[in-house]
Amino acid sequence: MNELDLKYGCNPNQKPSRIFMEDGSELPVTVLNGKPGYINFLDALNGWQLVSELKNATGLPAATSFKHVSPAGAAVGLPLTDVERKIYWVEEGELTPLAMLMPEQEALTE
Secondary structure, three states: OOEEEEEOOOOOOOOOEEEEOOOOOOOOOOOOOOOOEHHHHHHHHHHHHHHHHHHHHHOOOEEEEEEOOEEEEEEEEOOOOHHHHHHOOOOOOOOOHHHHEEEEEOOOOO
16 A cells, blocks of 8 residues: 555544655555544654654663653553562563553653
8 A cells, every 4th residue: 555545633624634655655554443543643653753762762662652742651661669560460470571661751741
């Protein structure tokens, strides 16, 4: 697929936008479910940038959440303390760094 129509919003009076490759090649994304909107793609691209920068800065696995192009939160993977393991009922076994993502830095969303 080399072009994808995007809904702009949920209002019927809003015109759809689209993404495409300038050179006509295939898009580097695949939509698995539903019809994404313009804001969804901006959130995904901004989220990827933040996670990439967090991982480069800390060397730890990272995750983020965006809502309407504003970061709603970010986390890096740190080992859980014994108290946290008990609270989350994971006292037994080994956890991967991604399973231990903890909010270390809350982003402003004003």
